[in-house]
Amino acid sequence: xxxxxxxxxxxxxxxxxxxxxxxxxxxxxxxxxxxxxxxxxxxxxxxxxxxxxxxxxxxxxxxxxxxxxxxxxxxxxxxxxxxxxxxxxxxxxxxxxxxxxxxxxxxxxxxxxxxxxxxxxxxxxxxxxxxxxxxxxxxxxxxxxxxxxxxxxxxxxxxxxxxxxxxxxxxxxxxx
Numbered sequence: 001x002x003x004x005x006x007x008x009x010x011x012x013x014x015x016x017x018x019x020x021x022x023x024x025x026x027x028x029x030x031x032x033x034x035x036x037x038x039x040x041x042x043x044x045x046x047x048x049x050x051x052x053x054x055x056x057x058x059x060x061x062x063x064x065x066x067x068x069x070x071x072x073x074x075x076x077x078x079x080x081x082x083x084x085x086x087x088x089x090x091x092x093x094x095x096x097x098x099x100x101x102x103x104x105x106x107x108x109x110x111x112x113x114x115x116x117x118x119x120x121x122x123x124x125x126x127x128x129x130x131x132x133x134x135x136x137x138x139x140x141x142x143x144x145x146x147x148x149x150x151x152x153x154x155x156x157x158x159x160x161x162x163x164x165x166x167x168x169x170x171x172x173x174x175x176x
Contacts, residue, residue: 016035016037016146017037017146018037019035019037019038019039019107020034020035020037020038020039021038021039021041022038022039022040022041023040023041023042023043023069023070024040024041024042024043024067024068024069024070024084025042025069025070025071027040027084027110027138027140028069028083028084028138031138032110032112032113032138036109036110036111036112036113036146037107037108037109037145037146038107038108038109038110038140039105039106039107040067040105040106040107040140041104041105042069042070042071043067043068043069043070043084043106044067044068044069044070045065045066045067045068045086045101046065046066046067046068046082046128046129048065048066048128048129049063049064049065049097049101050063050064050065050121050124050125050128051063051064051091051097052064052120052121059092060091060092060093061089062087062088062089062091063087063088063091063097063100064085064086064087064117064121064124064125065085065086065088065097065100065101066082066084066085066086066125066129066132067082067084067085067086067106067140068080068082068084080129081129081131081132081133082125082129082132082137083136083137083138084137084138084139084140085117085125085137085138085139085140086100086106086108086140086142087111087139087140087141087142088100088141088142088143089141089143089144090142090143100142106140106142107142107143108140108141108142108143108144109140109141109144109145109146110138110139110140110141111139111140111141111144112138112139115139116134116135116139117134117137117139121134122134
């Protein structure tokens with residue numbers, strides 16, 4: 001919980017409650033710095049997406065799909081190198097992916113400050129987009145909102161309670 005709380009605090013402290021409204025080209029020019037809470041427009045999605053399932057394989061946990069500035073000039077996305085990947089944890093089947101891919105605006109958080117693409121995610125994206133630089137790619141987590149101070153406080157309170165409980169157990173075990 002301490003790690004999650006610190007990560008949420010780090011991301012949320014840099015975010016504004018109001019998203020920056022940017023074209024994808026403007027976000028790519030700005031990079032992952034600045035207000036991580038963004039709403040993007042003027043983009044097209046790549047032709048391929050990747051989904052990841054829970055350990056049982058029964059349900060989808062997340063979907064990754066590259067997005068490109070709307071100025072591709074009719075080029076196939078296979079000749080372009082993705083510089084932004086949209087990550088969604090709100091998509092659990094192909095029908096929902098189709099809804100995501102039909103959107104013309106996306107709001108979410110640029111999460112590069114706190115997380116990157118893991119080895120599995122980077123590997124499957126490289127299969128479809130060999131030139132992708134997973135270390136430098138902007139990751140936009142669709143639908144994610146900045147955490148308010150209350151959420152971070154609750155995480156910290158949970159940690160304090162857990163430590164207090166462990167302290168009581170330790171204290172009582174030494175008294176016996």
